[in-house]
Amino acid sequence: MNHFWPVVVLSFLAAAVVMTATALTARRVGRVAVVDVAWGIGLVAVALVCALVAGTWQSWVLLALVAVWGGRLSWHIFRRSSGGGHREDPRYEAMLGGPLSEVGFALAVRKVFLVQGVAIWFVGLPLQAAAIWGVAWPVVVWVGVAIWLLGVVFESVGDAQLAAYKADPQRGPVMDRGLWAWTRHPNYFGDACVWWGLWVAGGLASGWLPAVLTIIAPAMMTYFLVFATGARLLEQTMMRRPGYPEYAARTSMFVPLPPRKR
Template sequence: MTVTMTAIIGLGTILTAATLVWILSVRLRDASIADVCWGLGFVLLAWLYVVLSPGTTPRAWLVATLITLWGVRLSVHIFRRNHGKGEDPRYRAMRASHGRAFWWRSLFTVFWLQAALLWFVALPLLVAVRASQPAAFTAFDGLGVVCFAVGLAFEVVGDHQLERFRAEPSNRGTVLDRGLWRYTRHPNYFGDATVWWGMYAMAAATPGGWLTVLSPALMTLLLMRVSGVTLLEDSLKASKPGYRAYIARTPAFFPWFPRVPR
């Protein structure tokens, strides 16, 4: 089976899975489950590519295992964070805007759109899993594992620090500016992007793998300019009085030391 055919099967599989999740969301009247299933979608594609590959290398098993660790952790975290809180405000606003048509429009604007983005971002997984050469690990593989570990650490630690901060009633309405959040306003988003640059490095270790560079670039763009930093900060500026001062002293995405006010 060619790489192109495997990619097409992957796209069809993830669109089918997204459709099933959409049907469940209609029954639950909660489109937020799209976010819960985001990480699991990558896990599904990674192991599908392993199954469809003509042969599996140690790199293939490593890539699939790392993405499983990342994807399951992310989905469990989002489920725990959202459980019992109703539909995410973003989807509630979309539901109010579309009215009765939201139930079917959400298939295209939420579930299939996310599935298509997921499939594109996951292209480095396809390349890294299917490649038979080089059979041995390279320096690029090592770089990929390091980037993945750093990214996952930023996500896990950042999410844990934020969860503890929110659990304290006295912190309501205030800004978390300690721990990793002292050096970047979005350590979890930075970690997510770094994970995918790590996956790209492992794909780049194989012939032609460098061509998938647009996949991590797209993920980084989405996190920085579309669904991540920009979208979230629009609401935080209005809900947290100290957030503008936090913006003035703390880098938005890439970690660095806080700026000293003049």
């Protein structure tokens, strides 16, 4: 545990630097939603700090996993948001009580950027555990890589299928093709697998103590993906769309399962 304080402090500073730059960008463009693009970048910064401090093959593997996932996610969100003009995301307007120009920059810093910075550091705990303790069970790292790969496939394939559906002029009222026939939220399921894979490769592979101390990170991410800000919240809006209740009746909400009979 020679690297404890350097890893913990520098990881926090990395998240703080990314969120500070993101907040300044948000003030310049007038949109808080740019924070979504910075989420993946912030995790990459934390993973890079951990790899540089520890210098172990385990931390470099984790950096590669986070860089692939975070780079793809940030680019996907940036491309999607840039195609929608310069409108604010309704989620952030509801959270702040109005657009950034009306509520003020200080409120956005407290309620969005500060919270996101702490969250980046928090969910990066398995990366920090690997840098502090080092690998105890090397084979477990590769088990985590396999779980991570499953998650990335679900995220990327699900996003690609949804994009193809939106571009299809003959599409039906509800996306129920491919992975979306097995789960109503393949991207959220994939994201959860990514976090559990990183915990297995980082926290669990470093021993029982770091595993126990860091399991809260993927558990909390899964809770938010399913119940708080992810699937359940989106379902409230989607259930008002024609055909969606019928789709929901035959399709698993989160974990992929064979479609139920109509």
